[in-house]
Ligand SMILES: Nc1ncnc2c1ncn2[C@@H]1O[C@H](COP(=O)(O)OP(=O)(O)O)[C@@H](O)[C@H]1O
């Protein structure tokens with residue numbers, strides 16, 4: 001089965017084509033276009049306009065890169081949510097149009113669950129992981145329990161990516177700031193005390209962000225501040241992930257989301273996994289960030305487990321919760 | 332203390348059976364984590380050990396069932412406390428009758444209100460951190476707690492329990508309502524403000 005997936009929950013519009021090869025996911029193509037606001041944060045309507053502008057070309061490019069013909073696509077999948085309304089609507093509209101014109105079934109999927117399933121689908125031996133999903137808006141610890149993917153921990157205020165980006169903007173770095181902060185942090189030496197806030201398996205960053213901005217006003221070295229921010233936030237993320245692993249008694253950990261490309265975060269989670277005899281997994285970068293291939297793959301899993309959706313019922317859901325998905329394909 | 336008698340190895344601590352002046356005791360030792368820098372590791376271990384011992388003692392004074400603290404070793408991150416002979420609520424809740432479950436949840440709500448009345452925030456209210464012993468629900472593991480009088484902190488505290496019940500006792504999500512029912516009765520301040528806060532927190536996080 002070949003499925004085309006359209007991702008459009010926030011600043012990225014992506015189209016991916018995947019094939020089900022005896023239960024594993026073969027990515028045939030995965031094209032992504034990222035909207036970068038000139039200044040300030042993401043504006044939903046502008047992002048949606050950006051997506052509308054590029055979606056037609058992305059569809060064509062992705063299908064040709066996959067070396068298939070539109071007629072060979074068996075299923076159309078799209079990101080139903082959670083995300084920004086205008087962006088979701090743009091992606092869903094494109095999916096509906098494609099489904100009707102090709103006369104192929106359509107299916108709407110949960111974006112957060114897709115981040116987990118793409119790990120299970122593409123990585124050998126990744127079977128039942130705890131996912132640490134870190135992106136701009138999302139920071140969640142997700143694992144399978146009692147028939148569903150459940151959120152064991154999450155941010156109580158802002159996502160880790162937003163925290164790094166907000167700090168970056170304050171000190172004049174270009175968006176997205178994560179990679180530059182990582183570079184600066186690697187040169188930092190002195191640890192500056194920052195709030196470390198975890199509650200149960202939840203986590204908060206806004207106090208730390210304020211404290212970091214204050215260090216900057218007091219002319220502390222930017223390198224030291226970035227170093228201290230990374231060490232503190234990533235240690236807290238690793239800790240809540242380990243707590244979820246102990247709680248659910250799982251011995252696999254998977255990273256997902258854009259912040260998973262940070263070397264230091266990977267190192268910390270990998271060390272934690274090693275120390276508790278657990279296995280560590282991280283998909284390739286294009287499958288970590290928001291992308292169409294993961295949406296396509298989850299579509300395949302759902303369709304094959306018998307789930308069907310009519311075009312007239314292919315709604316979006318801005319607040320689509322991870323634990324609302326009835327996971328009938330997981331054993 | 333020998334390594335042999337470890338009865339539990341959690342995410343952050345090891346629990347051993349020990350003796351303290353003839354009493355059966357347990358020792359909770361926080362283990363250094365090699366993934367984080369020493370500065371953060373040292374700070375967290377000593378802060379949490381200190382905070383946990385202090386809050387358990389204060390919770391007892393608020394009329395909440397907790398283990399007796401025998402000894403605290405800040406340098407090595409070890410707390411020696413009373414051994415509670417019983418089972419974790421996590422392991423029994425799903426197997427109880429409806430009636431027993433209500434009664435346990437009522438006790439949980441009462442205890443939380445009591446420590447909240449004294450501005451004690453537990454920080455990790457889950458059913459793994461409650462032990463049913465002598466028909467009383469004992470609270471343990473205050474290491475992520477703090478003293479805080481804000482509605483926000485109390486809301487976050489209860490939100491942790493709500494999530495724990497949803498994920499670990501998903502068939503019995505009404506448990507949380509029973510907890511809140513008793514919480515409302517025992518809390519001195521207006522519990523509706525705290526409950527409103529919980530709803531606000533739910534919207535903030537998971538729903539973006
Ligand atoms: N005072 C005690 N008496 C008996 N068992 C205990 C006691 N304290 C802890 N335990 C057992 O050890 C486990 C872990 O203890 P806890 O303090 O919650 O540490 P952690 O921070 O690792 O969760 C508990 O779930 C319980 O089974």
Ligand SMILES: [Mg+2]
Pocket residue numbers: 341459460472
């Ligand atoms: Mg515990």
